[in-house]
Amino acid sequence: MVKLPIKELKCIIDEIQGYDYISRVRYVILLICNELYRSKHEIHIKDTSIFKEYAEFDLGDKKTEKKIGRLMEAYTQNIDISNFYPATLYEDLLTIKERKSLGQVYTPFEIIDMMIDRVFKIKKIDENTKILDPSCGGGYFLVEIYKHIRKAHPELSGRHIAEKMLFGIDIDDFSIFLSKMGLIFHTGLNDAQFNINKMDFLIDDLNMGKFDIIIGNPPYIGHKNTGGDYRSLLSQKYYDVYYDKADISYCFFKKGKEELKPDGIIAFITSRYFMEALYGQKLRRFLKENYHLVTLIDYYGSTAFKRAMISPAIIILSNKWNKNTFTYVKKTKGTFESYEYEQDKLKDTCWIILKDEEEKLFEKIDGIANTYIRDICSIKQGIITGLDKAFIVREEDIENYKIETFLLRKWIKNSNISKKSVKYNDLYLIYSDIIQNEKDCPNAINYLSIFKDELMKRRECIKGYRKWYELQWGRNASDYENPKIIFPFKSKRNTFYYDQEAYFCSADIYLMNNFRKDMSLDYLLAYLNSEIFEFYLKCQAKKVGRDIYEYYPNKLNNLKIYLPPKN
Numbered sequence: 001m002v003k004l005p006i007k008e009l010k011c012i013i014d015e016i017q018g019y020d021y022i023s024r025v026r027y028v029i030l031l032i033c034n035e036l037y038r039s040k041h042e043i044h045i046k047d048t049s050i051f052k053e054y055a056e057f058d059l060g061d062k063k064t065e066k067k068i069g070r071l072m073e074a075y076t077q078n079i080d081i082s083n084f085y086p087a088t089l090y091e092d093l094l095t096i097k098e099r100k101s102l103g104q105v106y107t108p109f110e111i112i113d114m115m116i117d118r119v120f121k122i123k124k125i126d127e128n129t130k131i132l133d134p135s136c137g138g139g140y141f142l143v144e145i146y147k148h149i150r151k152a153h154p155e156l157s158g159r160h161i162a163e164k165m166l167f168g169i170d171i172d173d174f175s176i177f178l179s180k181m182g183l184i185f186h187t188g189l190n191d192a193q194f195n196i197n198k199m200d201f202l203i204d205d206l207n208m209g210k211f212d213i214i215i216g217n218p219p220y221i222g223h224k225n226t227g228g229d230y231r232s233l234l235s236q237k238y239y240d241v242y243y244d245k246a247d248i249s250y251c252f253f254k255k256g257k258e259e260l261k262p263d264g265i266i267a268f269i270t271s272r273y274f275m276e277a278l279y280g281q282k283l284r285r286f287l288k289e290n291y292h293l294v295t296l297i298d299y300y301g302s303t304a305f306k307r308a309m310i311s312p313a314i315i316i317l318s319n320k321w322n323k324n325t326f327t328y329v330k331k332t333k334g335t336f337e338s339y340e341y342e343q344d345k346l347k348d349t350c351w352i353i354l355k356d357e358e359e360k361l362f363e364k365i366d367g368i369a370n371t372y373i374r375d376i377c378s379i380k381q382g383i384i385t386g387l388d389k390a391f392i393v394r395e396e397d398i399e400n401y402k403i404e405t406f407l408l409r410k411w412i413k414n415s416n417i418s419k420k421s422v423k424y425n426d427l428y429l430i431y432s433d434i435i436q437n438e439k440d441c442p443n444a445i446n447y448l449s450i451f452k453d454e455l456m457k458r459r460e461c462i463k464g465y466r467k468w469y470e471l472q473w474g475r476n477a478s479d480y481e482n483p484k485i486i487f488p489f490k491s492k493r494n495t496f497y498y499d500q501e502a503y504f505c506s507a508d509i510y511l512m513n514n515f516r517k518d519m520s521l522d523y524l525l526a527y528l529n530s531e532i533f534e535f536y537l538k539c540q541a542k543k544v545g546r547d548i549y550e551y552y553p554n555k556l557n558n559l560k561i562y563l564p565p566k567n
Contacts, residue, residue: 005075022098035072054176085140106137108304118267130167132208134218135219141217142182145215146186162189168196169197218248237251245279266291269314287317301546369559377485377513382508383474386458408430410427412425458472460472485499494530495529496525540559
């Protein structure tokens, strides 16, 4: 892999005036591509069609051009240009802030190669094969596919592979540029007619014919980051997989089906959450009813990307039904184990894929359990202050500012909870929602005034829903003042505790209350903390990290427990 002086390049980027950081990075990459291209082909990229097509990224800064020219003179001769990935340089130069704003996460090479290897073992490749990456990003998949085909089929020319077999789509102009440049460097072709276009795979008419293989890393974009109009359009077009809080990536499976040949293959790496997500039910049904699952590689809470915390899954689907079983590969404690599983056994409500003995135990527990948790209690989230440093105080703060004691409530976070006790750290919440008039609590108001500017910037205050000194979401105080069962939102194990000390809780804690009158809380607490229920829950809960599970109300409410019959 090519190594360029990232620190020096960032200094050059910082010295460019009058443009945002992303524009400056793109300009520098354009200049570097120009220098590398010129050194190999003895022609400036500026004189080629690809530069003219993407001249919008040229800032025309002569000083920067000279700096990059001098820098590249010292490095070009040591660079293997045929192995240069412009997208890798782009990743290295972007800051965390910019990467987050762009929402671009590139797939590691080892995963790309593994996906290609598996697909090519299933699907035979010849000169007529058409392969599409529907969200090609930096072009990694396209470049690696080119290299695989070139090695496995030396009878096919590089030009034929690049121009007739590979297709790419992305909504971002610079991603298209990176993909094309990556192929130019790796193919050695300076005049190829690449089939890589700026389009929206989900909305636009492609008019490219059907594909033998669709492979890639569709973007994971939740409902909060999707515009209302676009979300509405997707809901109409992809109603059988996309609704409410579903992820945009779900739509790629439906559109992929439409663009695939009858014997085609889809291979996507995506968030594993679709297997359990509340709003993934339609997608799970669609996949089961419209594809043959060939392989499902589940990272099961582990991450695979350097700069993203999402735990992925790789799913390979065939448009042609071959058999009822698929290969399930599960990563646990750093190793992969695999076994065959029957596709017909997958349920729309949640994909629970277990080995025979575990499945028998799960089915036995589920068969005996007779009462949904939602029918015996309510589950509620803890308090969101909107600015913990303002509302959470220690005893010295209380004493120094003489904060009115009737406002103070004992405060705990998820790390304070165990099954048998709460480790209280002498923190207090200023429960300011009960302040009727600022004049009634001058000391508390005086203390909170230190943070007034920050408090005023909270969304609810800007919209006029909250007074500046009120909690962002103070909930109902009686929910905390009365006995309740509390538990962490994320945990390695079931940790349910019966609180009779009126602790007020942060948002990373959930509580159970409003219990059914005939409910024995001692029995319920023992059951929730039992090994049997922990196994049952973990078979269905979202795994969000190594050995960490999410105890989300929507999931818990739909789990069952066993209540013995009344005498």
